[in-house]
Amino acid sequence: VPPSPTSGAAAPPLRGWPDLREILGRPGLRRVFAKPAHGSSASGVLAVETASGGRVRATTSVELTPSGALYNSLRLHRYEDEAAIAAIVDALAPDGLHVERWLPKASQHGRSADLRVVVVAGRATHAVVRTAAGPLTNLHLGGSRGDLAAVQAAVAAAGGSWRQALEVCERAAAVFPGTPCVGVDLLPAAGWRRFAVGEVNAFGDLLPGLAGLPGGPAEGTDTYGAQVAALPHP
Template sequence: MSPSPSDRARPGPPRFAVVGNPGNRRVSLFAEAVRGAGLPAPRVVPWREVLDGRYGFAPGEVVRLDSPGEDAEVDRLLRGADDPARVEGTAVWYRRFTRAAAGVAAAARGAGARLLDDPAELAVLFDKRRCHAVLEAAGVPVPGALGGAPVSGWQDLAGRLRERRLRRAFVKPAHGSSASGVMALEYAGPGRVVATTSVETGPGGALFNSLRVRRVEGEERVGALVDALAPDGLHVERWLPKASQDGRRADLRVVVVAGRATHAVVRTSRHPMTNLHLGGARGDLDAARRAVEAAGGSWAGALAVAERAAACFPGTLCVGVDLLPATGWRRFAVGEVNAFGDLLPRLTGLPGSGAEGLDTYAAQVAAVIGKEHHLCSTHPPRARSRA
């Protein structure tokens, strides 16, 4: 018996390809999620081959762009620095990465493959200044930021902080990630400045990432850091006082898959930066939800803020949104939207999200294959909230 036209048109299960570094934990976890869905392991296209132009895709492949991190040679090719711990070089990294991502998109389109990450959106996500502007224009609550001309150095920044009467600010490399080069700046006037940062100054003034957060005091020392980072581009925003949990500063990383907030974790720290690799610790999510509701806020409204931020990037399947709870847990702002913000091992989905029992990678696979956990079709978007 011949198959019906509808049977012939029915697509088979997707075949995944991942642009990533073999051995990268994110690539391994995604591959595990694909196999867990009963599909063949994804084909890994190494970033080295992409940067060398030695790659291609097959018709019908679903292509995931993953982080180019955790490979010293790839980092050297992207940043031109021999030491992966160096902070400088992010502007060069950005130009080369976005150019390579655009090339992947062109190759995927030419082969009839489907890309899960829009390279034009990645270019915005990896520029904190552009990302902040897109969010603000869409009405997403964000910390106030210094606009205008790029910050040229410490004297320029100090003058603009005085003009705005801004005593506390976060100074971030425009193209950085994982808090690399970030400074929580307290500026009380000429000569009275303190920066909390993980940046370490090496021989000759070179800057390196460190896993130890430290205080740098004095205008000369802090100014030298700003002067060294400014050529790569800086994003400067108001330092919002954050809520606390058990005496530690707290914020939320919310993973949004296919428009739906599926996973969330509380991050707590004694320092202004709550990144887990800098000594931050996972907090109590249930306690955070109770705190929001006790303050008269809405937990669903808080998640809706993260979804509104993700909605600014409809061509990107998954983003990690850093949600900043104001003191008292009643209101929220978006600190950052991360293209590769889904590395939360063993964390399963939020109740009612459609991703219950799934980790962040399994939720993405489910969204692509459209089975019982298809997040778009089974769960309408939440109503907008002014949380």
């Protein structure tokens, strides 16, 4: 998983923008994701990066109105005014913010790429490649489905193992044994050889028209059919 300065029992809570600004000044943390502790579908997530001269930029689904109100938007917004970024962070921080290092990801056709892998009853059943021009690849925020066969070929060409990538997702799902279906966000490092787990989503199965992985337990079945088939039968 990406390193996080806010995780663990000894980590202090992030109280607002000054705390996040301090984190951004630490080695290896000039680019981070700040995620609400309770949320879904990238609502309130900020991809924050700093540059020379103290400049800062945030990409997020949060829309900040002139009155200071915040709205979740289906259009990504990019902020370069530090006061605006601070206002968003200060508004979200009281509900809890998780901060993690922004890992450089692999690309496909010049676009940032990652994968959503659905795990049902402990087995990886479905996978979709998500690509975007920016850091947030969520399909409902303008991301596009990529080429899974090309990903599998890239992993093999890099000396990696597609099966091992799926096993990473299955091990992540096993941390939540009471949840029969999860959607794992699998982050491929540049070069397609190594992978990290970005998130494990309780509601990660909304992938219309996506058939199960060939040779897997849900081959030819959508995500919902796979879950029904995995239910215990008398």
